Amino acid sequence: MSSCSKEVWGCITASALAVSLSSTAIASPSAPSSTAKNLISKPVFGCQQTDENPNFLNYESGQVRPLALSDDGSLLFVANTPANCLEIYSTQEKKLRRISAVQVGLEPVSVAVRNDREVWVVNHLSDSVSIIDIKGTPHIKRTLLVGDEPRDIVFAGDEDRRAFITTAHRGQNHKGFDFEDLRTPGIGRADVWVFDSKNLGDELGGTPETMLSLFSDTPRALTVSEDGKTVYAAAFLSGNQTTVIPPQIVAGKKPPPNENIEGIEAPETGLIVRYNGEKWVDELGADWSKEVLFNLPDHDVFEIDADAETPVLKRSYQHVGTTLYNMAVNPVSGAVYVSNIDARNEVRFEGPGTNSTTVRGHIAENRITVINNEKVTPVHINPHVDFSLPMGEAIPAAEKAKSLAQPMNMVVSDDGETLLMSAFGSNRIALIDAKALDKGEYTPDASKQITVPGGPTGVLLSNNGKRAYVYSRYDNVVSTIKLKQKKVVATTALYNPEPAIVKDGRPFLYDATLTSSNGTASCGSCHIFGDMDALAWDLGNPDDVMADNLLDTTPGNVLPRKETQFHPMKGPMTTQTFRGIADSGPMHWRGDRQGLDAANDETQEKAAFKEFSHAFVGLVGRQTELDEHDLDAFTDFALTITSSPNPIRNLDNSLTPNQQAGRDTFFNENLDGGVSTCNSCHTLDESERKFGTDGLIANAGPFISQDFKVAQLRNMYNKVGMFGTPQLSDIHMGDQVRGFGFLHDGMFASMDDFLILIQAFFWKDDNQAMQVSDFLMVFDTENLPIEGQQITMSRDNQRASRPRVELLLSQAKQGSCSLVASGLIGKKSYYGTYGLDGKFHAKGFPAYSEKKLRRLSKKPKQQMTYTCLPNALAAS
Structure with missing residues (x-):
């Protein structure tokens, strides 16, 4: 239980996302390196270490690009997703040293460096981008408002002046979105917003130079050619040219088996078919093309001319994968690498496959697809796995050690010879021969893998190429790897408000080594970051x-x-x-x-979720079901x-x-x-x-x-x-x-x-x-809807931002959110909470009215960012 001050709207301490209301440091930070000290002269520690917060809200947002290095390599920037924070570390000592931190929007998933004093952070849940000035006292100087659930950001074009941001084609901050778009066929559901970083405009949330519509589903990853002239954007849940034929049309024509092991006829249901390049066919090759009333062109990756007078789409690439995670460009060959999984949902049934086909243990194939000279070459990264083994029989341990699941972030060495890839579902960093990959070849080799803390999402190389930095999501840590020794030499814990119930159960959703006998599949292969994959599956079991x-x-x-x-x-x-x-x-x-x-201490939902335990054997391909303790942990997390x-x-x-x-x-x-x-x-x-x-x-x-x-x-x-x-x-x-x-x-x-x-x-x-x-x-x-929304008020946008600030204030007064204001006042970091008295309260400052904060934000470098945080789910 927690207590709340009567002056505060709601209970801000119970909001798992506030982390702290004070701008003072809890832990004694390390002294910055001399390089960092010249830049960050007055560090701020607005994201503070707290005890586990039982009221934490787990959105389970998927990180995309959580790490970035300054141009000289002396600073590491980390998008700390659960703490809603940008953390800044010095890389100059043997161990990373935290030297500053800035509260940003909710669920930051990507970070990119524009120049030696400006860092941009993509806030997935706030539908915003925080532009942070790290010179002097790091602080947010501008907030851009974009479409729904932005995911990635890169800089490209002349002098890397343009910022490219992926978002869904919808959202309250999307000026080009019309509600009727939801019922309009044949339009793209993905956008890339392009901003001129030197001319952001005076409108609320900035004025994009253009918005590029991608004919695909929601986008995720971006990458840039070595010369900065070309940006590549990828769909996220791209699909794989499968659809369903309704049961009224399928009736009596479905491929066998059509009854279970007891001989009981199956109900009339639909049938999944896949386009083979010429026609829509089922698993026996029967042609259903006359029954499919649309085309699925399967545009996956889009090439953008970033150097044009106005950025334009040049071409798209098809059949790259079903779920596309991240991309990287080889600086020497120019090849584009796309980490992805390709779903096998056209294959019917789970279970042993005694009387049928089955996807057991082979739900999807983990791949890196190479796009080179306009040619698309998918490369399977688990060719060593024998997927035909009977249920309950595991591949040999030495073979399983080679397996890589849910490939995500990638980076290529400067000489173009080595691709480093984070295998999120395998807790490893793989060192891959890029030249072989360019030829469509890959040889699994456990000796070229580095075990890291669980759930690695981000990976970066140091400027000299001798070290790698890895963000691991399970425990919210950043590891330092010495590549020559292929060894983690230091681990730095980030501030993490997540309670144990979240941290302990998360691996059971994603860890393929733990949850499958061949190390390639997990529940997260379909439930992407705890959500959907935009596909249908026929996971019945004729042997049941x-x-x-x-x-x-x-x-x-x-x-x-x-x-x-x-x-x-x-x-x-x-x-x-x-x-x-x-x-x-x-x-x-x-x-x-x-x-x-359900037991006495269980909800119906908990008891029901635990009934999925057999899926670990019959679907994911584990030798045995999870034990009771692990199943409880997974259930509580989910x-x-x-x-x-x-x-x-x-x-x-x-x-x-x-x-x-x-x-x-x-x-x-x-x-x-x-x-x-x-x-x-x-x-x-x-x-x-x-x-x-x-x-x-x-x-x-x-x-x-x-x-x-x-x-x-x-x-x-x-x-x-x-x-x-x-x-x-x-x-x-x-x-x-x-x-x-x-x-x-x-x-x-x-x-x-x-x-x-x-x-x-x-x-x-x-x-x-x-x-x-x-x-x-x-x-x-x-x-x-108001939760997570934010705006930065400055001397340049007072008129444009005032209506949005007033909206946030009115929602806070109604109890719909807890409103905080953060920024600089007299070069001191300010983090104030709106109270019942109509004023903002922060430790070390007098109570300020909104009018007073507005006046203060008119001064140079005293921008004020207002954010509506979710209220507590349970507070007293």
Whole structure:
């Protein structure tokens, strides 16, 4: 339990993201090196070491580029994601020395150095970029507002003047986004924002020079050619040219087996097909092309002319991978390396594969794809693994030691001969022969791997190439490696407010060495950073038996239940997110992880999640299930992962007229045969922590052969990108960016299609249905839209920034967030919290009104950054 001052709106100490309200150092920092001292004359230590925070909010954001070096190599900049902090270290001694730290936005995932005094940090949850002046007292001098969930940043073009930032094509700060884009087919869902770093503009959040639309799903990684003239941008959840044929079309034509080991016929379900370059085929090669009403061109990596008068797209590269993590350029050969995994979701079934195919232990292939001279060459980095071994039989330990899972950050040596790659799921840094890789060759070699602390995400080379720095996410540490000895020689712990429940359970999501017998797969192979992979999988098991369905049906469901048992051959189902599952009742689409045998100290959700334990053997390919202690740790961690704020809903949490009309219909109109409202099943009740589901079973109507758990509705905006529902239309929709849309198997192209075309609801007219669709796109989550939002006020943008500051103030007064102001006052670091008295309070300073802070921010180098932090989930 924690106590709160009565002067503070909410309990700022309970906000896991505040870390500290004081600007004084808790630990005695090391003296900076002479090089750093000349630059950082007055260090600030705004990100402070705290005890584990039981109210920490775990967004589980995936780091992209968490490390950067100053041009002279004397300073290491670290984006400390859980502490929402940029930490600065001197590299001049044997061990890294922390010399300063600056609070930034929420969930920083990437950092880039623009020049010897300016560092830019990408804040994934705040939809912002913090521009930090490290000269004198490091501080934020400008905040750029960008599209939703920015991930990476690079500088390129003439004198590296331009900043390129990847974001999703949506968000409250995206001036070019229109709500109707969500129902518009054939447009890109990924953007690259380009800023002129020497002319950021006077508008709120800066004025981009241009925004490049990529015809792909949400983007992630960036990299730059050696001459700075070309930027490469990659889609993140790129897909692999797979889609689903609906059950009404598949009926009677599905490849065998079509019954389980007991001889019981499987329910009619859809079928996943893949485009082979000429036609859409199933696993037996049958042609389903006439039933797919769109194209998936599979644009993965985009080449941008960074040196043009206005940056433009030059070309794109296809078939690079399914999930693309990071990129690097070889400074000598010019080859572009893309770390990725390629999903095998067109292969049906999990389990032993006695009577069928199976993806057990071979969910996806870990790869580095080489793009060289416009040629795309995928290179499998685990060719030594025998994936045909029977269930329960592991590859030899010496072979498993060669395995590399979830390849992420990469860096190439100056001579172009060695690629260093962080294997996030293997806790290793691999040293790879770049020349062989350029030829499409790779030979696994455990002697060319360096074991590091768990979950390495970032890797950098020192300027002389003798050392490497590695950020490891499990324990939030940075390691120093001597490459000649291939050995970690020092480990530096970053400030970390995460409680033990988060740190202890995280490895079980990602660690392929721990959770698979061949060292190549983990739950994180599909649940990317605890979220979705934008694919559907048919993970039924023909070798399994029927299971009793003991769940209750929803009170408003007038249709009789279709079945009282779960068939093990369940058909295609889209990957579900872990985010928010702590309040969603039984697990999985059918609720077949029922959680009805919960112990006295367990929630139904915890008991239900633990029923996935057999998946470690039947799907991931472990020899045995996790023991009870480890399973508890994994479960407790998974249930901490929280949803992001809805990026489309108004920042003040209000609704547009159409959205409000949709909400009124959702709650008040009996649309299901005149008996029940949408809310009767898809319950929205914040006080009960229900966000679209009551956890019960419903008969979903004539289109669906099985009973399903009522689904939560928090992430509908994240499923947009497929248009063309074959059983409802015969119109070909052209190129699209996703092969799966809405419903359990992704067969509905849009929410509009689901609500209108299946004719299961009694709408007054189509407009009423579309209003409900609008509301579902802005559906409430457990985190409010204002959370994480920030802006920096300075002498140059007083007029532009004032309305946003007033919005943040009004939201704090309503209790929607805890507002903090940070910056410099008289060359002293300031970190103040807005209180009930209408003033900001900080240790060592008098109470300031917002008007007083505004006046102070007009002075040179006294910019003030306002950030809405989430309130405590439980405080007293």
